[in-house]
Amino acid sequence: MTSLPWLDPDQLWFPSASEALDDPDGLLALGGDLSTERLILAYKSGIFPWYSDDQPILWWSPDPRCVLFPEEIHVSRSLRRTLNQGRFTVTADQAFGRIIRLCASTRAEGTWITEDMIASYSALHREGAAHSIEVWNHKGELAGGMYGVAVGQCFFGESMFSLETNASKVLMVHLANQLREWDYKIMDCQVESRHLLTMGARTIPRKEFLSILRTCVDRKPNQHDWIIRWQWTGPEA
Known part of the structure:
Protein backbone atom coordinates (compact mmCIF):
# COMPACT_ATOMS: atom_id res chain seq x y z
CA MET A 1 0.00 0.00 0.00
CA ASP A 63 -10.61 -5.95 -13.11
CA PRO A 64 -12.86 -7.49 -14.32
CA ARG A 65 -15.79 -5.16 -13.76
CA CYS A 66 -19.35 -6.28 -13.07
CA VAL A 67 -21.85 -4.42 -15.27
CA LEU A 68 -25.42 -4.67 -16.44
CA PHE A 69 -26.36 -3.60 -19.94
CA PRO A 70 -29.98 -2.40 -19.51
CA GLU A 71 -31.28 -4.42 -22.46
CA GLU A 72 -29.89 -7.61 -20.87
CA ILE A 73 -31.94 -7.48 -17.66
CA HIS A 74 -33.23 -10.98 -16.90
CA VAL A 75 -36.77 -11.41 -15.59
CA SER A 76 -37.48 -14.94 -14.38
CA ARG A 77 -40.98 -16.42 -14.44
CA SER A 78 -41.32 -16.13 -10.67
CA LEU A 79 -40.15 -12.52 -10.72
CA ARG A 80 -42.58 -11.73 -13.54
CA ARG A 81 -45.39 -13.10 -11.37
CA THR A 82 -44.29 -10.82 -8.53
CA LEU A 83 -44.25 -7.84 -10.89
CA ASN A 84 -47.70 -8.69 -12.23
CA GLN A 85 -49.09 -8.91 -8.68
CA GLY A 86 -48.29 -5.24 -8.14
CA ARG A 87 -47.05 -5.84 -4.59
CA PHE A 88 -44.50 -3.03 -4.81
CA THR A 89 -44.37 0.55 -6.05
CA VAL A 90 -41.01 1.83 -7.29
CA THR A 91 -40.05 5.51 -7.24
CA ALA A 92 -36.90 7.58 -7.66
CA ASP A 93 -35.50 10.54 -5.71
CA GLN A 94 -38.28 10.47 -3.12
CA ALA A 95 -36.18 9.59 -0.06
CA PHE A 96 -32.46 9.86 -0.81
CA GLY A 97 -31.42 10.49 2.80
CA ARG A 98 -33.36 7.50 4.11
CA ILE A 99 -32.10 5.23 1.35
CA ILE A 100 -28.40 5.95 1.82
CA ARG A 101 -28.67 5.50 5.59
CA LEU A 102 -30.58 2.24 5.19
CA CYS A 103 -27.92 1.05 2.75
CA ALA A 104 -25.42 1.69 5.54
CA SER A 105 -27.38 0.25 8.46
CA THR A 106 -28.80 -2.93 6.90
CA ARG A 107 -25.47 -4.55 6.02
CA ALA A 108 -24.78 -7.34 8.52
CA GLU A 109 -21.06 -7.38 7.69
CA GLY A 110 -20.63 -3.68 8.39
CA THR A 111 -20.48 -0.75 6.02
CA TRP A 112 -18.10 1.50 4.12
CA ILE A 113 -20.80 4.18 3.96
CA THR A 114 -19.29 6.52 6.53
CA GLU A 115 -20.77 9.82 7.66
CA ASP A 116 -18.37 11.59 5.29
CA MET A 117 -19.62 9.42 2.43
CA ILE A 118 -23.24 10.18 3.33
CA ALA A 119 -22.52 13.91 3.38
CA SER A 120 -20.64 13.81 0.06
CA TYR A 121 -23.23 11.75 -1.84
CA SER A 122 -26.01 13.88 -0.39
CA ALA A 123 -24.21 16.89 -1.89
CA LEU A 124 -24.05 15.04 -5.21
CA HIS A 125 -27.78 14.40 -4.91
CA ARG A 126 -28.48 18.09 -4.37
CA GLU A 127 -26.52 18.82 -7.54
CA GLY A 128 -28.59 16.29 -9.50
CA ALA A 129 -25.89 13.66 -10.02
CA ALA A 130 -26.69 11.11 -7.28
CA HIS A 131 -30.09 9.42 -7.19
CA SER A 132 -32.08 7.08 -5.01
CA ILE A 133 -34.51 4.38 -6.09
CA GLU A 134 -37.15 3.36 -3.56
CA VAL A 135 -39.32 0.24 -3.35
CA TRP A 136 -42.51 0.63 -1.29
CA ASN A 137 -44.82 -2.13 -0.09
CA HIS A 138 -48.62 -1.87 -0.06
CA LYS A 139 -48.50 -0.28 3.42
CA GLY A 140 -46.35 2.57 2.11
CA GLU A 141 -43.26 1.29 3.91
CA LEU A 142 -39.80 1.06 2.39
CA ALA A 143 -39.13 -2.51 1.29
CA GLY A 144 -35.86 -1.90 -0.53
CA GLY A 145 -33.72 0.73 -2.18
CA MET A 146 -30.57 1.75 -3.98
CA TYR A 147 -28.48 4.85 -4.55
CA GLY A 148 -26.06 5.59 -7.34
CA VAL A 149 -24.56 8.23 -9.58
CA ALA A 150 -25.57 9.17 -13.13
CA VAL A 151 -22.93 10.63 -15.43
CA GLY A 152 -23.69 11.00 -19.13
CA GLN A 153 -25.21 7.78 -20.42
CA CYS A 154 -23.82 5.72 -17.52
CA PHE A 155 -25.38 4.85 -14.17
CA PHE A 156 -23.05 3.77 -11.37
CA GLY A 157 -24.82 1.71 -8.70
CA GLU A 158 -23.30 2.23 -5.27
CA SER A 159 -25.31 0.22 -2.76
CA MET A 160 -28.62 -1.61 -2.51
CA PHE A 161 -30.68 -3.17 0.26
CA SER A 162 -33.79 -5.33 0.49
CA LEU A 163 -36.07 -5.68 3.50
CA GLU A 164 -38.64 -7.90 1.77
CA THR A 165 -38.30 -10.84 -0.60
CA ASN A 166 -37.86 -9.80 -4.24
CA ALA A 167 -37.85 -6.05 -3.48
CA SER A 168 -34.34 -5.53 -4.86
CA LYS A 169 -35.13 -7.63 -7.94
CA VAL A 170 -38.22 -5.54 -8.66
CA LEU A 171 -36.06 -2.44 -8.28
CA MET A 172 -33.48 -3.73 -10.75
CA VAL A 173 -36.11 -4.52 -13.40
CA HIS A 174 -37.75 -1.10 -13.20
CA LEU A 175 -34.42 0.72 -13.15
CA ALA A 176 -32.99 -1.23 -16.09
CA ASN A 177 -36.12 -0.68 -18.17
CA GLN A 178 -36.03 3.06 -17.45
CA LEU A 179 -32.32 3.38 -18.16
CA ARG A 180 -32.88 1.66 -21.49
CA GLU A 181 -35.72 4.06 -22.32
CA TRP A 182 -33.51 7.02 -21.42
CA ASP A 183 -30.74 5.67 -23.67
CA TYR A 184 -28.29 4.86 -20.88
CA LYS A 185 -25.71 2.42 -22.20
CA ILE A 186 -24.46 0.73 -19.05
CA MET A 187 -25.06 0.26 -15.34
CA ASP A 188 -21.91 -0.26 -13.30
CA CYS A 189 -22.33 -2.87 -10.56
CA GLN A 190 -18.66 -2.68 -9.49
CA VAL A 191 -18.12 -6.18 -8.05
CA GLU A 192 -20.00 -9.31 -9.05
CA SER A 193 -22.46 -11.12 -6.80
CA ARG A 194 -24.72 -14.10 -7.37
CA HIS A 195 -27.77 -11.83 -7.05
CA LEU A 196 -26.55 -9.48 -9.77
CA LEU A 197 -25.51 -12.28 -12.10
CA THR A 198 -28.97 -13.88 -11.89
CA MET A 199 -30.44 -10.52 -12.93
CA GLY A 200 -28.39 -10.45 -16.14
CA ALA A 201 -25.23 -8.69 -15.00
CA ARG A 202 -21.88 -9.99 -16.24
CA THR A 203 -18.22 -9.24 -15.88
CA ILE A 204 -16.17 -7.55 -18.57
CA PRO A 205 -12.45 -6.67 -18.68
CA ARG A 206 -11.62 -3.30 -17.15
CA LYS A 207 -10.15 -2.21 -20.48
CA GLU A 208 -13.53 -2.76 -22.16
CA PHE A 209 -15.35 -0.98 -19.33
CA LEU A 210 -13.08 2.06 -19.62
CA SER A 211 -13.60 2.12 -23.37
CA ILE A 212 -17.38 2.25 -22.86
CA LEU A 213 -16.97 5.10 -20.37
CA ARG A 214 -14.85 7.13 -22.76
CA THR A 215 -17.65 6.87 -25.31
CA CYS A 216 -20.60 7.49 -23.00
CA VAL A 217 -19.81 9.64 -19.95
CA ASP A 218 -19.88 12.90 -21.88
CA ARG A 219 -22.98 12.10 -23.93
CA LYS A 220 -26.36 13.29 -22.74
CA PRO A 221 -29.11 10.68 -22.29
CA ASN A 222 -32.64 11.36 -23.47
CA GLN A 223 -34.29 14.25 -21.65
CA HIS A 224 -35.69 12.95 -18.39
CA ASP A 225 -36.64 13.72 -14.81
CA TRP A 226 -35.47 11.34 -12.11
CA ILE A 227 -38.43 12.20 -9.88
CA ILE A 228 -40.64 9.43 -11.18
CA ARG A 229 -43.05 6.67 -10.19
CA TRP A 230 -42.62 3.51 -12.24
CA GLN A 231 -45.41 1.15 -13.20
CA TRP A 232 -45.02 -2.41 -14.43
CA THR A 233 -46.94 -2.70 -17.70
CA GLY A 234 -46.32 -6.30 -18.61
CA PRO A 235 -43.85 -8.55 -20.43
CA GLU A 236 -42.59 -5.90 -22.86
CA ALA A 237 -41.92 -3.22 -20.21
Whole structure:
Protein backbone atom coordinates (compact mmCIF):
# COMPACT_ATOMS: atom_id res chain seq x y z
CA MET A 1 0.00 0.00 0.00
CA THR A 2 2.92 2.33 0.65
CA SER A 3 3.77 2.33 -3.09
CA LEU A 4 0.36 3.69 -4.03
CA PRO A 5 0.04 7.39 -4.86
CA TRP A 6 -1.35 9.67 -2.18
CA LEU A 7 -3.76 12.21 -3.60
CA ASP A 8 -3.52 15.84 -2.53
CA PRO A 9 -6.95 17.33 -1.69
CA ASP A 10 -5.88 20.51 -3.47
CA GLN A 11 -5.03 18.76 -6.74
CA LEU A 12 -7.82 17.19 -8.77
CA TRP A 13 -6.43 14.13 -10.56
CA PHE A 14 -6.26 10.33 -10.51
CA PRO A 15 -3.67 7.91 -11.83
CA SER A 16 -4.80 5.78 -14.75
CA ALA A 17 -7.12 2.97 -13.70
CA SER A 18 -4.83 0.59 -15.55
CA GLU A 19 -2.25 1.17 -12.79
CA ALA A 20 -4.47 -0.43 -10.12
CA LEU A 21 -3.06 -3.33 -8.11
CA ASP A 22 -3.89 -6.95 -8.81
CA ASP A 23 -3.85 -7.71 -5.08
CA PRO A 24 -5.98 -6.36 -3.57
CA ASP A 25 -7.83 -6.29 -6.87
CA GLY A 26 -8.31 -2.76 -8.14
CA LEU A 27 -6.76 -0.69 -5.35
CA LEU A 28 -5.43 2.40 -7.12
CA ALA A 29 -4.77 5.35 -4.79
CA LEU A 30 -5.23 6.79 -1.30
CA GLY A 31 -6.21 10.13 0.15
CA GLY A 32 -7.67 13.12 -1.62
CA ASP A 33 -11.17 14.14 -0.67
CA LEU A 34 -14.82 13.40 -1.43
CA SER A 35 -15.66 16.68 -3.15
CA THR A 36 -18.35 16.54 -5.81
CA GLU A 37 -15.76 17.43 -8.45
CA ARG A 38 -13.45 14.59 -7.45
CA LEU A 39 -16.28 12.06 -7.22
CA ILE A 40 -17.53 12.93 -10.72
CA LEU A 41 -13.99 12.69 -12.10
CA ALA A 42 -13.59 9.32 -10.37
CA TYR A 43 -16.72 7.85 -11.96
CA LYS A 44 -15.79 9.20 -15.37
CA SER A 45 -12.43 7.47 -14.94
CA GLY A 46 -13.87 4.11 -13.84
CA ILE A 47 -12.87 4.64 -10.20
CA PHE A 48 -14.89 4.63 -6.96
CA PRO A 49 -14.18 5.17 -3.23
CA TRP A 50 -14.48 2.27 -0.79
CA TYR A 51 -13.00 2.40 2.69
CA SER A 52 -13.91 2.26 6.38
CA ASP A 53 -13.73 4.85 9.17
CA ASP A 54 -10.30 3.71 10.36
CA GLN A 55 -8.71 4.03 6.90
CA PRO A 56 -7.77 6.86 4.58
CA ILE A 57 -9.98 7.25 1.52
CA LEU A 58 -9.21 4.31 -0.78
CA TRP A 59 -9.90 4.47 -4.53
CA TRP A 60 -10.61 1.34 -6.57
CA SER A 61 -10.96 0.14 -10.17
CA PRO A 62 -11.28 -3.68 -10.14
CA ASP A 63 -10.61 -5.95 -13.11
CA PRO A 64 -12.86 -7.49 -14.32
CA ARG A 65 -15.79 -5.16 -13.76
CA CYS A 66 -19.35 -6.28 -13.07
CA VAL A 67 -21.85 -4.42 -15.27
CA LEU A 68 -25.42 -4.67 -16.44
CA PHE A 69 -26.36 -3.60 -19.94
CA PRO A 70 -29.98 -2.40 -19.51
CA GLU A 71 -31.28 -4.42 -22.46
CA GLU A 72 -29.89 -7.61 -20.87
CA ILE A 73 -31.94 -7.48 -17.66
CA HIS A 74 -33.23 -10.98 -16.90
CA VAL A 75 -36.77 -11.41 -15.59
CA SER A 76 -37.48 -14.94 -14.38
CA ARG A 77 -40.98 -16.42 -14.44
CA SER A 78 -41.32 -16.13 -10.67
CA LEU A 79 -40.15 -12.52 -10.72
CA ARG A 80 -42.58 -11.73 -13.54
CA ARG A 81 -45.39 -13.10 -11.37
CA THR A 82 -44.29 -10.82 -8.53
CA LEU A 83 -44.25 -7.84 -10.89
CA ASN A 84 -47.70 -8.69 -12.23
CA GLN A 85 -49.09 -8.91 -8.68
CA GLY A 86 -48.29 -5.24 -8.14
CA ARG A 87 -47.05 -5.84 -4.59
CA PHE A 88 -44.50 -3.03 -4.81
CA THR A 89 -44.37 0.55 -6.05
CA VAL A 90 -41.01 1.83 -7.29
CA THR A 91 -40.05 5.51 -7.24
CA ALA A 92 -36.90 7.58 -7.66
CA ASP A 93 -35.50 10.54 -5.71
CA GLN A 94 -38.28 10.47 -3.12
CA ALA A 95 -36.18 9.59 -0.06
CA PHE A 96 -32.46 9.86 -0.81
CA GLY A 97 -31.42 10.49 2.80
CA ARG A 98 -33.36 7.50 4.11
CA ILE A 99 -32.10 5.23 1.35
CA ILE A 100 -28.40 5.95 1.82
CA ARG A 101 -28.67 5.50 5.59
CA LEU A 102 -30.58 2.24 5.19
CA CYS A 103 -27.92 1.05 2.75
CA ALA A 104 -25.42 1.69 5.54
CA SER A 105 -27.38 0.25 8.46
CA THR A 106 -28.80 -2.93 6.90
CA ARG A 107 -25.47 -4.55 6.02
CA ALA A 108 -24.78 -7.34 8.52
CA GLU A 109 -21.06 -7.38 7.69
CA GLY A 110 -20.63 -3.68 8.39
CA THR A 111 -20.48 -0.75 6.02
CA TRP A 112 -18.10 1.50 4.12
CA ILE A 113 -20.80 4.18 3.96
CA THR A 114 -19.29 6.52 6.53
CA GLU A 115 -20.77 9.82 7.66
CA ASP A 116 -18.37 11.59 5.29
CA MET A 117 -19.62 9.42 2.43
CA ILE A 118 -23.24 10.18 3.33
CA ALA A 119 -22.52 13.91 3.38
CA SER A 120 -20.64 13.81 0.06
CA TYR A 121 -23.23 11.75 -1.84
CA SER A 122 -26.01 13.88 -0.39
CA ALA A 123 -24.21 16.89 -1.89
CA LEU A 124 -24.05 15.04 -5.21
CA HIS A 125 -27.78 14.40 -4.91
CA ARG A 126 -28.48 18.09 -4.37
CA GLU A 127 -26.52 18.82 -7.54
CA GLY A 128 -28.59 16.29 -9.50
CA ALA A 129 -25.89 13.66 -10.02
CA ALA A 130 -26.69 11.11 -7.28
CA HIS A 131 -30.09 9.42 -7.19
CA SER A 132 -32.08 7.08 -5.01
CA ILE A 133 -34.51 4.38 -6.09
CA GLU A 134 -37.15 3.36 -3.56
CA VAL A 135 -39.32 0.24 -3.35
CA TRP A 136 -42.51 0.63 -1.29
CA ASN A 137 -44.82 -2.13 -0.09
CA HIS A 138 -48.62 -1.87 -0.06
CA LYS A 139 -48.50 -0.28 3.42
CA GLY A 140 -46.35 2.57 2.11
CA GLU A 141 -43.26 1.29 3.91
CA LEU A 142 -39.80 1.06 2.39
CA ALA A 143 -39.13 -2.51 1.29
CA GLY A 144 -35.86 -1.90 -0.53
CA GLY A 145 -33.72 0.73 -2.18
CA MET A 146 -30.57 1.75 -3.98
CA TYR A 147 -28.48 4.85 -4.55
CA GLY A 148 -26.06 5.59 -7.34
CA VAL A 149 -24.56 8.23 -9.58
CA ALA A 150 -25.57 9.17 -13.13
CA VAL A 151 -22.93 10.63 -15.43
CA GLY A 152 -23.69 11.00 -19.13
CA GLN A 153 -25.21 7.78 -20.42
CA CYS A 154 -23.82 5.72 -17.52
CA PHE A 155 -25.38 4.85 -14.17
CA PHE A 156 -23.05 3.77 -11.37
CA GLY A 157 -24.82 1.71 -8.70
CA GLU A 158 -23.30 2.23 -5.27
CA SER A 159 -25.31 0.22 -2.76
CA MET A 160 -28.62 -1.61 -2.51
CA PHE A 161 -30.68 -3.17 0.26
CA SER A 162 -33.79 -5.33 0.49
CA LEU A 163 -36.07 -5.68 3.50
CA GLU A 164 -38.64 -7.90 1.77
CA THR A 165 -38.30 -10.84 -0.60
CA ASN A 166 -37.86 -9.80 -4.24
CA ALA A 167 -37.85 -6.05 -3.48
CA SER A 168 -34.34 -5.53 -4.86
CA LYS A 169 -35.13 -7.63 -7.94
CA VAL A 170 -38.22 -5.54 -8.66
CA LEU A 171 -36.06 -2.44 -8.28
CA MET A 172 -33.48 -3.73 -10.75
CA VAL A 173 -36.11 -4.52 -13.40
CA HIS A 174 -37.75 -1.10 -13.20
CA LEU A 175 -34.42 0.72 -13.15
CA ALA A 176 -32.99 -1.23 -16.09
CA ASN A 177 -36.12 -0.68 -18.17
CA GLN A 178 -36.03 3.06 -17.45
CA LEU A 179 -32.32 3.38 -18.16
CA ARG A 180 -32.88 1.66 -21.49
CA GLU A 181 -35.72 4.06 -22.32
CA TRP A 182 -33.51 7.02 -21.42
CA ASP A 183 -30.74 5.67 -23.67
CA TYR A 184 -28.29 4.86 -20.88
CA LYS A 185 -25.71 2.42 -22.20
CA ILE A 186 -24.46 0.73 -19.05
CA MET A 187 -25.06 0.26 -15.34
CA ASP A 188 -21.91 -0.26 -13.30
CA CYS A 189 -22.33 -2.87 -10.56
CA GLN A 190 -18.66 -2.68 -9.49
CA VAL A 191 -18.12 -6.18 -8.05
CA GLU A 192 -20.00 -9.31 -9.05
CA SER A 193 -22.46 -11.12 -6.80
CA ARG A 194 -24.72 -14.10 -7.37
CA HIS A 195 -27.77 -11.83 -7.05
CA LEU A 196 -26.55 -9.48 -9.77
CA LEU A 197 -25.51 -12.28 -12.10
CA THR A 198 -28.97 -13.88 -11.89
CA MET A 199 -30.44 -10.52 -12.93
CA GLY A 200 -28.39 -10.45 -16.14
CA ALA A 201 -25.23 -8.69 -15.00
CA ARG A 202 -21.88 -9.99 -16.24
CA THR A 203 -18.22 -9.24 -15.88
CA ILE A 204 -16.17 -7.55 -18.57
CA PRO A 205 -12.45 -6.67 -18.68
CA ARG A 206 -11.62 -3.30 -17.15
CA LYS A 207 -10.15 -2.21 -20.48
CA GLU A 208 -13.53 -2.76 -22.16
CA PHE A 209 -15.35 -0.98 -19.33
CA LEU A 210 -13.08 2.06 -19.62
CA SER A 211 -13.60 2.12 -23.37
CA ILE A 212 -17.38 2.25 -22.86
CA LEU A 213 -16.97 5.10 -20.37
CA ARG A 214 -14.85 7.13 -22.76
CA THR A 215 -17.65 6.87 -25.31
CA CYS A 216 -20.60 7.49 -23.00
CA VAL A 217 -19.81 9.64 -19.95
CA ASP A 218 -19.88 12.90 -21.88
CA ARG A 219 -22.98 12.10 -23.93
CA LYS A 220 -26.36 13.29 -22.74
CA PRO A 221 -29.11 10.68 -22.29
CA ASN A 222 -32.64 11.36 -23.47
CA GLN A 223 -34.29 14.25 -21.65
CA HIS A 224 -35.69 12.95 -18.39
CA ASP A 225 -36.64 13.72 -14.81
CA TRP A 226 -35.47 11.34 -12.11
CA ILE A 227 -38.43 12.20 -9.88
CA ILE A 228 -40.64 9.43 -11.18
CA ARG A 229 -43.05 6.67 -10.19
CA TRP A 230 -42.62 3.51 -12.24
CA GLN A 231 -45.41 1.15 -13.20
CA TRP A 232 -45.02 -2.41 -14.43
CA THR A 233 -46.94 -2.70 -17.70
CA GLY A 234 -46.32 -6.30 -18.61
CA PRO A 235 -43.85 -8.55 -20.43
CA GLU A 236 -42.59 -5.90 -22.86
CA ALA A 237 -41.92 -3.22 -20.21
